[in-house]
Amino acid sequence: MPGGAMSPHEPDFDSVLEAVREIVPRLRENGLEAEDRRWIPDENVELLEKAGVFRIAVPRRFGGLDLSLPQQYAILSEIARGCASTGWVAVAWVSTAWLATLYPDVTQEEIFATGQVRISGAFTAGSSTLVPTEGGYLLNGTWRFNTGCRGAEWDLVAATVELPDGTFDEAYALVPMSELSIADDWHVSATIGTGSSTTTARDVFVPAHRLVTVGEALTGTAEGRSNSGATGRDYGLLSMVISESVAIYLGAAKGAYETFVAGLGRPIAYTTWEDQREHPLTQHQVAVAENRIAAAEALFEKQLTLLQERADVGEPLTDTEKATVRGRAGHAIQLVNEAVEALNSVSSASSLARKGHFRRYRRDIEALTLHGLMNPNMSLEVHGRVLVGLDPGTPYI
CATH class of the missing domain: 1.10.540.10 (Acyl-CoA dehydrogenase/oxidase, N-terminal domain)
Structure with a gap:
């Protein structure tokens, strides 16, 4: 296939x-x-x-x-x-x-002039604005949690825009990172290496062709775009972003599992156990963790297949299917978080060392479950609404 x-x-x-x-x-x-x-x-x-x-x-x-x-x-x-x-x-x-x-x-x-590109993004408009001017717009605003901004060449930022008919909408503008300022404000306890600092624009000119409304982005209907239709790559904005994000939780959980198992073999302090691998509880929790990671991987694999099949024939997902993608993502994230917590419950005090890889994976996975779009509780609520016959209750599907 x-x-x-x-x-x-x-x-x-x-x-x-x-x-x-x-x-x-x-x-x-x-x-x-x-x-x-x-x-x-x-x-x-x-x-x-x-x-x-x-x-x-x-x-x-x-x-x-x-x-x-x-x-x-x-x-x-x-x-x-x-x-x-x-x-x-x-x-x-x-x-x-x-x-x-x-x-x-x-x-x-x-x-895409060079064939490769690094683009960061800030998708919450807040009080940011795009005001019409000759040939385009003047952008002003501030965007928090702008992951990757320190190494990006471009930034895609959300702002409220005044349209030609006098109405207002939300839009995404593409701006060279060199035209934005980056605050040194990323002081956090986890996902520390992401450098998700705040970026700011002050009267930055954005040519009209570098702006699409959120509606155009969600539906892939921007004018002057030739790569639309059955290209095999039109997945739907949020389903695509959610799906790729799940990959990080799953990969990090595998890293946590690998580093935990690699560190076994030492005695258990204040006991007669000379090798932690021999302890039944350790064996149980390792099996629990491995199975939860495998279950998460298998669960979300079906959603990837569905998204690709639909993109190959140019057929968008229904709202119910989009809500299901989000729900499956939420449950997969919940499973891998629980998997790593199972391992943590039988880890030793030595794993608290900052240089220890397992502890870093655990901190980062736990922190990433707080992401607004990826939070398992919120995603499962959206999925649950459609399961009981209600609408998703949110446009973020």
């Missing part, structure tokens, strides 16, 4: 995936440095670039790899297996690069 979730065959996918797998140990080792500097090391960015990660969502006509959603998901998950913060930055850059394909052709030619 073209683009099937676990059977990717498109050219270049295997080489990128293998290159990323090779750098997983290095990404993991760089985790402490990422936390110390509150931003992933330059080496991580360079390794991802060399592996081809920043080309995977770029259309082929611009020299990109244009990989399918299941393939992008697999690559992003491997990055997070090495470092959750690096994975979260990568998913921000890659998913927002895909979002840039929803803009007019003239914009895409500008954004």
